[in-house]
Amino acid sequence: MRVLVIGAGPAGTRCAERLAGRAAVTLVGAEAALPYDRVALGRVLSGEAGSAALITHDARRLRDLGIRYRAATRIVALDRDAGLARTAKGEAISFDRAVIATGSEAVRLKLPGADLPGVFVYRSMADVQAIRRAAAGGGRAAVIGGGLLGLEAAAALSATGMRVTVVHPLGWPMERQLDPAAGALLARQLGATRGLRFAMPAVTEAIEGEAHVTGVRLADGGRIDCDLVVMAVGVRPAVALAREAGLTVARGIVVDDVMRSSDPRILAIGECAEHRGQVCGLVAPARAMAEVAAATLVGDGARYAPRPDPAALKVSGIxxxxxxxxxxxxxxxxxxxxxxxxxxxxxxxxxxxxxxxxxxxxxxxxxxxxxxxxxxxxxxxxxxxxxxxxxxxxxx
Ligand SMILES: Cc1cc2nc3c(=O)[nH]c(=O)nc-3n(C[C@H](O)[C@H](O)[C@H](O)COP(=O)(O)OP(=O)(O)OC[C@H]3O[C@@H](n4cnc5c(N)ncnc54)[C@H](O)[C@@H]3O)c2cc1C
Known part of the structure; x- marks a missing residue:
């Protein structure tokens, strides 16, 4: 059986690993890098680690596992009946079964100035490398979004020597994980130990600048001067490929308990999948789905049972x-x-x-x-x- 796994994030990579030796596995990833630990990107952003340190599967390991890995390969169309995937470069890859593990895309707010040089999202190794280049000169940064990722990005930027302001629409950060009292404790501690400033509650109205970002304008008329902006305002499941292929898509690609999409030959796992109305946003459930999908494909039989997702902030000392x-x-x-x-x-x-x-x-x-x-x-x-x-x- 030839299995094509589309997306080499933690879900796709885990699934390919579990299938290795039991199917002919091709793993394709749109990113240029070898599979890496996305969860640890903050360490690269802060300068604590180089990008090579995050690689989870080097070429040799993939080869030893018998996985055919193709980096920088984006699948742009699926012909389900013919069992053919087409890449952005126009090549065709044939498969008997496909696993879609395309993850999520970072949301980019549609604000005036959002496309200015110096405005970034925080999702991939390429994003982090671009932010680091922009941060090399020091200066001031604004992070839009005081959720888990926004705070991690802010702490990492402050470790590079930047002065960082977090702009958050609610009165306390991480409101999905914290109540107001714990949020206030956290903001105070991040201010004291990392020098972070908070504009809260504050809504960003526009990003200002001519040839490059120079500031963020707030709805209350305030302005934050800055040399770079990181938007950390959430993600949305990457479902375009599945939708184009005619699979059932709600917020994510709708799957059953064994990770089959509306076409049983195509499975979906990780952040792009929607199971019983829920889309996951953490790595543990993404990997758990990968295990189930691999078991489904080789006939071992397993069912996905979501657990309560714990969330923790990865800022040392907090x-x-x-x-x-x-x-x-x-x-x-x-x-x-x-x-x-x-x-x-x-x-x-x-x-x-x-x-x-x-x-x-x-x-x-x-x-x-x-x-x-x-x-x-x-x-x-x-x-x-x-x-x-x-x-x-x-x-x-
Ligand atoms: C900075 C950061 C810190 C995080 N910290 C934590 C944490 O502490 N704990 C936690 O549980 N989670 C954390 N997360 C979330 C975690 O990274 C995700 O839950 C996890 O990566 C989801 O895995 P996935 O494989 O479903 O998707 P992804 O990791 O998004 O991987 C999908 C891959 O598919 C590729 N792709 C997309 N479309 C195509 C296509 N058409 N063809 C080929 N390839 C394609 C993408 O380029 C991407 O490489 C963090 C995320 C970020 C960005």
Whole structure:
């Protein structure tokens, strides 16, 4: 069986790896690089690591696995009945089964000035290399978006010596993972330890400059002078190829529990896939889908069962983690706050079960809470001790 895996991000690469030896696998990736660890791009942006350090599969490893890898190869059309994929260079690649793992694209706000030189998104190695070149002269940066990625980009840019302002439309950063109190703690700590400034709540109205970006204009009339802008305002699943091929696409490519699209010969995995109405945005579920797709193709049988996705900020010295539902309106909240120790925990319970957890300052108990959320176990018997973590669960 010839399997074509389209997209060499973590999902596509994992799937190709699992199929190796059991199918004739071709892995194609639009990016020029060998498969790399996208999650660690911040280390390249900050200068802590070179791009080579992020390569996860070098040419030799891919060859030893028997995977035919083609970098800088974008698939632009799929003829499902003929089993043919066409590349941007006009070549045809034939397949018996295809796995679409095209991931996501970073959203670029359609603002006046958004196409000026000096305005970047933060998704790929090429983006990071371009940002680093622009940051080489130092100066000021504005990061639009105070979510996980925006804050990581801001901290990395500040490590290069830039003065960084984060522009965020809500009153606190990382609102999808943090409640306002933890968000305020985080903003304060990032200000104190990384020198980050926050314009919050603030909406970007335009990016200003003639031949190059010189500033960001805010809706309230304010202006932030800057020499470069990074937009970190979210991603959207890369579904154009699947849509053109006539597959069912909602927000992502609609798949069943075994990762089959509306055409059982074509599977979809990772951030481009939509499973039971959900599109994932983290690497663990993307890889879990890859495992299931490989099992489906070789007939091993496995089903994808989503877990609550934990999220953590990768800025050294700052421990913040959350999982499950954050601040759902119909849940009861349990709070532990020790301002002096810089420790804050908020847990959300519904019908005696933990449905969400947020840890700030000390995230050592993250696996304990994640397990409780995932298992849906009753926590009522030790509810009073719950915020103190695993060590206190069984204490008298
Ligand atoms: C800076 C950064 C930090 C992150 N940090 C974390 C983190 O800490 N924890 C976490 O869980 N997640 C993190 N993520 C998210 C994580 O990287 C993604 O969830 C993961 O990469 C998704 O994997 P994927 O294989 O589905 O898609 P992608 O990684 O997007 O890979 C898809 C690949 O397919 C290629 N492609 C697209 N279209 C085509 C085509 N037509 N033909 C050929 N190739 C194509 C793309 O170029 C890309 O290389 C981070 C993301 C970024 C950008």
């Amino acid at each position: 421990a913040v983690w959350s999982a499950g539902e954050v601040a759902p309106p119909d849940a009861e909240a349990v709070l532990l706050s020790d301002e002096e120790a810089g420790r804050y925990r908020r847990l959300w319970l519904r019908q005696g079960r933990l449905v969400g957890a947020l840890l700030y300052g000390d995230t050592g108990d993250a696996p304990f809470y994640l397990d409780l959320i995932a298992s849906g176990r009753e926590v009522a018997p030790f509810r009073a001790r719950l915020p103190f973590g695993a060590a206190y669960r069984d204490a008298a």
